[in-house]
Amino acid sequence: MRILLYRPDSEAQAWTADFSKMLPEADITQWREGxxxxxxxxxxxxxxxxxxxxxxxLAEVKAIFHTGAGVDALLKFGDAxxxxxPIVRLGDAGMGVQMAEYVLHAVLRYFRRFDxxxxxxxxxxxxxxxxxxxENFSIGVLGMGVLGSRVLDAxxxxxxxxxxxxxxxxxxxxxxxxVNMLPLTPETSNxxxxxxxxxxxxxxxxxxxxxxxxxxxxxxxxxxxxGHIAGAxxxxxxxxxxxxxxxFWQEPxxxxxxxxxxxxxxxxxxxxxxxxxxxxxxxxxxADVVDRSRGx
Amino acid sequence: MRILLYRPDSEAQAWTADFSKMLPEADITQWREGxxxxxxxxxxxxxxxxxxxxxxxLAEVKAIFHTGAGVDALLKFGDAxxxxxPIVRLGDAGMGVQMAEYVLHAVLRYFRRFDxxxxxxxxxxxxxxxxxxxENFSIGVLGMGVLGSRVLDAxxxxxxxxxxxxxxxxxxxxxxxxVNMLPLTPETSNxxxxxxxxxxxxxxxxxxxxxxxxxxxxxxxxxxxxGHIAGAxxxxxxxxxxxxxxxFWQEPxxxxxxxxxxxxxxxxxxxxxxxxxxxxxxxxxxADVVDRSRGx
Numbered sequence: 001m002r003i004l005l006y007r008p009d010s011e012a013q014a015w016t017a018d019f020s021k022m023l024p025e026a027d028i029t030q031w032r033e034g035x036x037x038x039x040x041x042x043x044x045x046x047x048x049x050x051x052x053x054x055x056x057x058l059a060e061v062k063a064i065f066h067t068g069a070g071v072d073a074l075l076k077f078g079d080a081x082x083x084x085x086p087i088v089r090l091g092d093a094g095m096g097v098q099m100a101e102y103v104l105h106a107v108l109r110y111f112r113r114f115d116x117x118x119x120x121x122x123x124x125x126x127x128x129x130x131x132x133x134x135e136n137f138s139i140g141v142l143g144m145g146v147l148g149s150r151v152l153d154a155x156x157x158x159x160x161x162x163x164x165x166x167x168x169x170x171x172x173x174x175x176x177x178x179v180n181m182l183p184l185t186p187e188t189s190n191x192x193x194x195x196x197x198x199x200x201x202x203x204x205x206x207x208x209x210x211x212x213x214x215x216x217x218x219x220x221x222x223x224x225x226x227g228h229i230a231g232a233x234x235x236x237x238x239x240x241x242x243x244x245x246x247x248f249w250q251e252p253x254x255x256x257x258x259x260x261x262x263x264x265x266x267x268x269x270x271x272x273x274x275x276x277x278x279x280x281x282x283x284x285x286x287a288d289v290v291d292r293s294r295g296x
Numbered sequence: 297m298r299i300l301l302y303r304p305d306s307e308a309q310a311w312t313a314d315f316s317k318m319l320p321e322a323d324i325t326q327w328r329e330g331x332x333x334x335x336x337x338x339x340x341x342x343x344x345x346x347x348x349x350x351x352x353x354l355a356e357v358k359a360i361f362h363t364g365a366g367v368d369a370l371l372k373f374g375d376a377x378x379x380x381x382p383i384v385r386l387g388d389a390g391m392g393v394q395m396a397e398y399v400l401h402a403v404l405r406y407f408r409r410f411d412x413x414x415x416x417x418x419x420x421x422x423x424x425x426x427x428x429x430x431e432n433f434s435i436g437v438l439g440m441g442v443l444g445s446r447v448l449d450a451x452x453x454x455x456x457x458x459x460x461x462x463x464x465x466x467x468x469x470x471x472x473x474x475v476n477m478l479p480l481t482p483e484t485s486n487x488x489x490x491x492x493x494x495x496x497x498x499x500x501x502x503x504x505x506x507x508x509x510x511x512x513x514x515x516x517x518x519x520x521x522x523g524h525i526a527g528a529x530x531x532x533x534x535x536x537x538x539x540x541x542x543x544f545w546q547e548p549x550x551x552x553x554x555x556x557x558x559x560x561x562x563x564x565x566x567x568x569x570x571x572x573x574x575x576x577x578x579x580x581x582x583a584d585v586v587d588r589s590r591g592x
Binding site for chain 1: 394401404405408417422423427537538553555
């Protein structure tokens, strides 16, 4: 069995080594852009941010494994993706715990007003503040997938579910903290625009760990400046790295992290993909096959 | 039944109202310093930061209830406290959850390096950092009382217990994050001095939600400046409010909050004390009676 591996970062060698350990029967080939005109023949491809030209040549593989949870960066190539080849995304693979930690930290920071205390401390100010009350601090998680469910588990009991665009406004009106964990698809792109963000209660908080393109960034900034939104913790942006001249850097009520809420863990990911390859080889069905019509 | 209530803050009226609701059969009297030379006779006293002169006159009461978890501020009066009157501190009363939130937030902040990301963001810097690994990030909780247990529950499984001063050094050497939740007694005062803090692993973190007097503040500062201790989150200090000229305010690796990790919740506390008063009236034993020889 031949596996073709592509990733443009410095980790390709380590991924190859891990695959050789987990699937000693496989022949692992790394591919680099410009390395050769033709892709070597293979049964499976394992890719991270591949070029469209590579994807076009993968019409004969049994599956393309994407080493991330969101496949928007792959599906954007549209027709360059061979139509009949299954695209498989990562399931949890250790990312759920990381996202739960990230979101829980941000929620506690707002709920317990550590952001306000930090601003006070910078001025040398000692003033205990009234505490927020849980009943006025409901947390709305947009996106109830594998990762969203892990985050909900970490936040504790008392979950009410909403679905579809008809219930979206009711959901937003009730969410003092909005946590975005949606996949990026044509339907969810720009979902959080001025009108949607304005539906959040006064002094709401926004936490985005999904994709920057879900949020209309200038609208978010306007609503923070106006005081309607009290603060935002953003791990993802339209353009990454966030450009140095981007106004978010200057807004103290926006907390910026460099797309680290959940990093792909190599060993967990290789183990998961190796297991799926064995299942496919044995003729079993596997989880996390992307439904291209839904976009995730 | 007569209950005498003393607190020097603006909340005395609200406490009285809550007690009247919870114990309608009781006669609640507020007392203010200087209000009268003699204390009115009473069966129970419910106090917060009372003057020594008041305590001396409480020799006839059936119990003195302190509306806090730590009674060091009461026991410091020594002989002014009638020797045979039970001192009763608050049990959990909603404080455990608050402390767990506070500690969990601080631990996640260090574990996921949000303090480093914040420092980077202030400079407009976008750099993903290597993640800490759980196996190098064990958390040592000093003090396994009602509140300490709640914090341990929130931090998750995998608890190893140490006890006594002989095991203290082993415990410190293994604690990348030290969480202090001890009661303040003559034995624990100044426990965390230069030698104890130096026993922590390189780049350790200190979280103090107990009392400022547990820590030798200049030693902590020295060890932070030297880089041995990577950061501290402090909610309590020798002198509160922390004086404006205190060097802690100028140290970016020290996070200061104004003694808010667990505030006394009035309704929960009144309900707890009222329940204990009913138990005592009915001749039942109650929890949280202070052992003066231990100091908590």
